[in-house]
Amino acid sequence: MAYSYTEFPYCKPLELTGGSSDAPIAIIGAGPVGLALAIDLAQRGVKSVVLDDNNIVSVGSRAICWAKRTLEIFARLGIGEKMLEKGVTWKIGRLFHGSKEVYAFDLLPEEGHQYPAFLNLQQYYVEEYLVQRCHDFPDLIDLRFLNTVTSHHDLGDRVELTVETPDGTYRLDVTYVVACDGANSPTRERMELAFEGQTFEEQFLIADIEMEDSPFGHKDVPERWFWFDPPFHQGRSALLHMQPDSIYRIDLQLDADADGKAEAAEDKVLPRIKAIVGEKPFKLDWVSVYRFGCIRLEKFVHGRVIFAGDSAHVVSPFGARGGNGGVQDVDNLGWKLAAIVQGEAGPGLLHSYEDERGHGADENIKNSSRATSFMTPKTPVEALFRREALRLAYDHTFARKMLNSGRLSMPCSLDKLPLQTPADEGVGLAPGSPMLDAPIVGAHGDDVWLIGSMPQGFTLLGFGDVSLPDIDGVQSMLVARPDAAVLDRYGHDVVYLIRPDQHVAARFGANPSPAAIEAARARALGHAPDLQVAAA
Amino acid sequence: MSALLETKDQLSPDTDDVYTALMVAHEGLSEAESHALNARLVLLLANEVGNSTRLKTLFEEARAVRERRKGEAQGEAEEETDE
Numbered sequence: 001m002a003y004s005y006t007e008f009p010y011c012k013p014l015e016l017t018g019g020s021s022d023a024p025i026a027i028i029g030a031g032p033v034g035l036a037l038a039i040d041l042a043q044r045g046v047k048s049v050v051l052d053d054n055n056i057v058s059v060g061s062r063a064i065c066w067a068k069r070t071l072e073i074f075a076r077l078g079i080g081e082k083m084l085e086k087g088v089t090w091k092i093g094r095l096f097h098g099s100k101e102v103y104a105f106d107l108l109p110e111e112g113h114q115y116p117a118f119l120n121l122q123q124y125y126v127e128e129y130l131v132q133r134c135h136d137f138p139d140l141i142d143l144r145f146l147n148t149v150t151s152h153h154d155l156g157d158r159v160e161l162t163v164e165t166p167d168g169t170y171r172l173d174v175t176y177v178v179a180c181d182g183a184n185s186p187t188r189e190r191m192e193l194a195f196e197g198q199t200f201e202e203q204f205l206i207a208d209i210e211m212e213d214s215p216f217g218h219k220d221v222p223e224r225w226f227w228f229d230p231p232f233h234q235g236r237s238a239l240l241h242m243q244p245d246s247i248y249r250i251d252l253q254l255d256a257d258a259d260g261k262a263e264a265a266e267d268k269v270l271p272r273i274k275a276i277v278g279e280k281p282f283k284l285d286w287v288s289v290y291r292f293g294c295i296r297l298e299k300f301v302h303g304r305v306i307f308a309g310d311s312a313h314v315v316s317p318f319g320a321r322g323g324n325g326g327v328q329d330v331d332n333l334g335w336k337l338a339a340i341v342q343g344e345a346g347p348g349l350l351h352s353y354e355d356e357r358g359h360g361a362d363e364n365i366k367n368s369s370r371a372t373s374f375m376t377p378k379t380p381v382e383a384l385f386r387r388e389a390l391r392l393a394y395d396h397t398f399a400r401k402m403l404n405s406g407r408l409s410m411p412c413s414l415d416k417l418p419l420q421t422p423a424d425e426g427v428g429l430a431p432g433s434p435m436l437d438a439p440i441v442g443a444h445g446d447d448v449w450l451i452g453s454m455p456q457g458f459t460l461l462g463f464g465d466v467s468l469p470d471i472d473g474v475q476s477m478l479v480a481r482p483d484a485a486v487l488d489r490y491g492h493d494v495v496y497l498i499r500p501d502q503h504v505a506a507r508f509g510a511n512p513s514p515a516a517i518e519a520a521r522a523r524a525l526g527h528a529p530d531l532q533v534a535a536a
Numbered sequence: 537m538s539a540l541l542e543t544k545d546q547l548s549p550d551t552d553d554v555y556t557a558l559m560v561a562h563e564g565l566s567e568a569e570s571h572a573l574n575a576r577l578v579l580l581l582a583n584e585v586g587n588s589t590r591l592k593t594l595f596e597e598a599r600a601v602r603e604r605r606k607g608e609a610q611g612e613a614e615e616e617t618d619e
Contacts, residue, residue, distance in 0.1 A: 384571060385575050388572055388575040391576065392576055396580075402579070
C-alpha cells in the first residue's frame with residue numbers, strides 16, 4: 001500500500017496572538033535532522049521552535065537506508081523500536097555484471113546488538129514517527145508548519161528571524177539558529193556561503209514502485225541487487241532495494257547529457273522498469289531525476305547560525321551517508337547546544353561540533369566520491385580496470401571487495417580530537433569511539449541492551465570489579481558481571497566516561513580518581529585550557 | 537626513489553624464466569585482451585603485495601619512470617599520437 005500523506009495542522013503562532021516564544025533555539029526545517037534535533041534538545045530540557053515552510057512529510061521515499069549507529073541514535077530519541085518494527089532488514093546482497101551474478105553475500109549480523117547493520121524505511125515514515133515523538137514534549141517543542149523564514153540577522157548576542165505565515169509576518173528572537181533546511185538551504189543562500197566540492201556529471205533516476213509479487217522472486221527474503229552494466233540498461237549501473245509496504249526502490253544511472261525532465265516522464269520510466277521486473281504488475285509511486293555532488297561548507301558554525309545535515313554537506317547517495325550523516329550531526333550537536341544554553345559550557349564548545357562533524361563529513365565525502373567514481377568510469381582505462389576487477393571477483397574475494405557499489409555509512413571515530421582524553425595503552429574502546437551495544441543484565445535482573453540502558457548525560461560506565469566515584473554532573477552505571485560479548489568489546493575491570501552522545505570521552509583503569517574524571521568531563525565540555533586558546 | 541621501494545634484484549636467477557612466462561601468458565591475445573590481462577595481473581599482484589604504502593610507492597615509481605625517461609619512451613610516444 002502506498003503511503004497516505006496527511007497535512008500537519010498549521011496553528012497561528014504565538015507572536016501573532018500577542019505572545020512571544022521564550023525558546024532559545026530556532027530550528028529551520030522539519031526534516032529528519034531538524035525534528036531529531038528538537039527531540040534531542042527537549043530530552044535535555046531545552047526548548048526549541050521548529051519552522052518549516054511546508055506542512056507535509058517528505059514526498060517520496062528519499063533517504064531509505066538507516067545505519068546501525070543512526071538507529072541507536074533514533075532509539076535514544078524514542079523512535080528506534082518503531083522503526084525496527086516497520087522497516088525491512090535486508091539479508092542477501094547480490095551483485096551482477098551484465099546478466100550474470102558475480103557473487104551473493106549473506107549479511108549475517110554480528111550477535112549481541114539490538115539494531116541490525118541497517119534497515120530500510122522510507123523517510124516519510126521516519127518523519128511521521130519523529131513528529132509524533134515531538135508531541136510528547138508539548139511544552140518544549142513548538143512545531144510550526146507553513147512558517148517560512150525569509151530573513152535572519154545575527155546581532156551578536158542573539159538572532160532575529162523574520163517569519164512569514166498565512167496569517168502574516170512576525171519576528172522571532174532566539175539565541176541560536178540551526179539551519180536544517182536541506183541541500184538547497186535558503187539560510188545558506190541568504191548568507192551567500194560558498195558551497196564547493198566535487199560534482200558529478202551523470203544523472204540518476206530513482207523510482208519507487210509498488211508491486212505485490214517481489215521482483216526478487218521470493219518475497220520473504222529481503223535482498224539488495226546491484227548491477228554493473230545490466231542487460232536492461234547497458235553500460236550503466238542499476239540498484240534494486242526493498243522497502244516496507246511492498247515498495248521497491250530502483251536507481252538507474254543515466255547519461256550525463258540526458259534530459260532530466262523527459263527521463264522522469266512516465267512513458268520513459270515505465271519501459272525501463274518493465275525491463276527489470278518483467279511483466280509482473282506494478283504501480284509507479286514516485287520518480288525523481290537528480291545529479292549530485294560531494295560538497296561541504298567549509299565552516300558549519302557561523303556566529304549564532306549553525307548548519308546541520310544536508311545544508312552543511314551533501315554526498316552522492318551510494319553508501320547511504322546523507323540521512324545517516326545528518327542524524328549523526330544532531331547526535332553531536334544536541335548535547336553541546338544544550339550545555340551552552342544551560343550555562344554548563346561556553347560557546348567555544350561549538351568549535352568541537354565543527355571539528356568532529358567536519359571530520360565525519362570528510363569521511364562521508366571520501367567514501368561516496370569513491371563509490372561514484374567506481375560506478376562512473378571516466379576513461380577507457382578506468383572502465384578496463386573495473387571490468388577486470390569484476391571478472392576476478394567470481395573467484396577472488398579480494399576483488400569482490402574492490403567492487404564499490406557504495407560503502408555503507410559507519411560511525412566515525414573521534415579519536416585524537418581534542419574533547420577526548422587520551423587513554424593509556426590497554427584493551428577496550430578507544431576514546432572517541434561510539435559505544436558498542438551488548439546484551440547485559442539490567443538492574444532488575446532482566447536482559448536488557450547496554451546502549452538502551454544508558455542515562456542521558458555524562459556517565460561513568462564500569463565493567464567488572466571497579467569503583468565509580470560520585471562526581472557532580474556525572475551519572476554512573478555498573479555492569480558488574482559482564483558476559484563474553486561485553487568483555488570482548490569493553491575489556492574487564494575498566495571504567496569509561498561516556499559523553500551524552502554515547503561516545504567514549506575517556507577510558508580509565510578500575511579505580512579512577514575523582515580528579516581525573518572531573519578533568520576528563522571538563523575537557524569534554526570544552527573547558528580544558530588548550531581548548532580555550534583554540535576557541536579564541 | 538623512495539626508500540620503501542625494493543631496488544634489490546629479487547628475480548635472479550629466474551629472471552629469464554619469469555619474463556618468458558609473462559610473454560607466454562600474453563601469447564595469442566589481441567592487444568585489447570593483453571591490456572585486460574595486464575589489468576588483472578596488476579590487481580592480483582596488488583593483492584599479493586598486500587601493503588598499501590608499498591603499492592603506492594610502486595604506482596608512483598611506475599609513473600615517475602615515465603617522466604624520467606621521457607625521451608626514451610618511443611613506443612609510448614607513438615601510441616599517444618595514435619590516439
